Amino acid sequence: MSVSYDFSIEELGKRSIKSPMTMSKIRGDFIANYVTDDEFVRLSAAVTLGVQAPIKRSQVFECAGPREFIYFMPQHVHAGIVSCGGLCPGINDVIRAIVRCLWYRYGVRRISGIRYGYKGFLPEYQYGTKELTPDIVDDIHKLGGTFLGSARGGGREVAKIVDAMEKLNLNMLFTIGGDGTQRGSLDIAGEIDRRKLKIAMIGIPKTVDNDFSFIQKSFGFDTAVAKAAEVVTAAHMEAHSQINGIGLVKLMGRESGFIAAHTALASHEVNFVLVPEIPFELNGPNGFLHHLEERLRTRKHAVVIVAEGAMQDQLIREVKKDAGGNIKMEDVGTYLKDKIQEYFDAKGIEINLKYIDPSYMIRSAPAAPSDSIYCERLGNAAAHAAMAGKTKVLIGLVNNEFVHLPMKVVVSQRSHVDPEGNLWRDTLDATHQPILMVNNPMGAIFGKEDDIG
The missing domain is CATH 3.40.50.460 (Phosphofructokinase domain)
Structure with a gap:
């Protein structure tokens, strides 16, 4: 019996703000194109001749990338980035890509790094935040580890974390971490929903073990x-x-x-x-x-x-x-x-x-060139997803295409040899x-x- 998954993506609301990114809606004009919500990728590239069942929206992955209309007004955005769990090559590359895409492509000027994982949100630790700008992050990809620091635990203190997010007036949070981090991110998103807040939760899956389900390859x-x-x-x-x-x-x-x-x-x-x-x-x-x-x-x-x-x-x-x-x-x-x-x-x-x-x-170790390229594209796709108001989303590669994956489905199981x-x-x-x-x-x-x- 085949298992049925729902790959539909949640959104915070209607997108009504014209993107500051000048792109094209037609093919053949040598100008990069917007991505529409009608572009999808199938989970399996394999086909059986003579068998073609109807494809439902819930069975395909939404393509990642910049949308023509966005949800957030860039001038009002305060974005947060947090890295959790063990170290992995490429974390700094992802942080750098998110900051530069938000800053240069959307004009976002308030980006904060949350220090030492989810514990950075908890008042008892008093770690504070780190201002992130292109000048600050430009060279961090040359270093191993994580520029923001990392820690395990803290993700279960969802009420305290969302309290801190409200005090910081965050509109979006990018979580870089493994399945434990992303389960925590999903719990945080649930608390955000209960409070009826409009905060986008975007995950970038991090594990050197490469054991995230559905995703072709993890960075690092x-x-x-x-x-x-x-x-x-x-x-x-x-x-x-x-x-x-x-x-x-x-x-x-x-x-x-x-x-x-x-x-x-x-x-x-x-x-x-x-x-x-x-x-x-x-x-x-x-x-x-x-x-x-x-x-x-x-x-x-x-x-x-x-x-x-x-x-x-x-x-x-x-x-x-x-x-x-x-x-x-x-x-x-x-x-x-x-x-x-x-x-x-x-x-x-x-x-x-x-x-x-x-x-x-x-x-x-610092990321190898192939991982550095991958991290750059993951970070860009994450920034585009957040600005479009996508939430409870992981960014990943499926059949060589960058897509949005629902957190709930991805963390429900692990991939194995x-x-x-x-x-x-x-x-x-x-x-x-x-x-x-x-x-x-x-x-x-x-x-x-x-x-x-």
């Missing part, structure tokens, strides 16, 4: 893969230079193994990729450790990538959550390192194991690892080996 992902590939190169050199050398690299990926899989494809030097979506066992004749031993026997070295969310179902004994609402995970990297060493020590086999966890080095899809198939081709490293494949599928006759 390309940079993360590029940096991770450099680490793998170092791990491979260490492993290749030692007697039975093993390079073990832990990469980001709480619930999804996209960075691990893409890094393996980018580096061409990885022999095993362990991700949350694909079950595997350590011991037994078809377990990971046996296959690692076989690899050392035949090639004398090995490189292993493990995503941080792998094996958590086996490692977590008590569920605890951090300030952002994420489950606190056990360190699978050090656990795996110890288990590998114990296995070969017990067999009397000499190994030289090098373990690398580059997570925070990757997260804090499909064990039967082409990305994982290509990863298996790149690593030559076994398709499934479990001793009872049917047990892995059904979850209980004892139930299999």
Whole structure:
């Protein structure tokens, strides 16, 4: 049974103000065009011949971009920008793009940066705001991290946050963050609705894990893969230079193994990729450790990538959550390192194991050119959406088009590596690892080996 989604976008009201952006409404005149609300993108580009069902508005994504008529009077706008959660390459690029688009394209002169995430709204912290102008933000894209500072938590204090937004007279808030941030943004929007305020809530999805549903790619992902590939190169050199050398690299990926899989494809030097979506066992004749031993026997070295969310179902004994609402995970990297060493020590086999966890080095890096371009366009699209009075909206890329996505639908689920899809198939081709490293494949599928006759 197919799942039905509603991709309709909410608006604050009728757009009646002529945009200060001079653009065209016709094709072929070499002048950039306005985007209309009749331009859409389908979720799937795949088609089945002979089957063409009617397409409803709720089934398609609204194209992002500047509208001919806008909702807000630019001279009256006070815009806020906040970045929340962990660091990610490209945050500063997004901030810069939003500020410059609002300033130069619409003439908005009041733009405030909210410092240290949602906590910046809470009076008990007294962080204050940071004035944002093109002169202030022009060079921040050269830096990693976030110019505004970031923090986890605070997003549940919706009443206090909206109180602060009212005191600041904000008309729009741009939230740069992951699914926890955007859930908080949705809650804030609900409080705004209850107070009958006219404040646009626009989200720019941020996660190096690339696990936002429906969105083709999250910003920072390309940079993360590029940096991770450099680490793998170092791990491979260490492993290749030692007697039975093993390079073990832990990469980001709480619930999804996209960075691990893409890094393996980018580096061409990885022999095993362990991700949350694909079950595997350590011991037994078809377990990971046996296959690692076989690899050392035949090639004398090995490189292993493990995503941080792998094996958590086996490692977590008590569920605890951090300030952002994420489950606190056990360190699978050090656990795996110890288990590998114990296995070969017990067999009397000499190994030289090098373990690398580059997570925070990757997260804090400045954006690579491909991400910088992407962030610039995301920030521009976010500014256009806010000025048009769109709300509860995330900006993302779908089928190579920038679109508006409803927050509620996007945060309802996460994207995962499909064990039967082409990305994982290509990863298996790149690593030559076994398709499934479990001793009872049917047990892995059904979850209980004892139930299999």
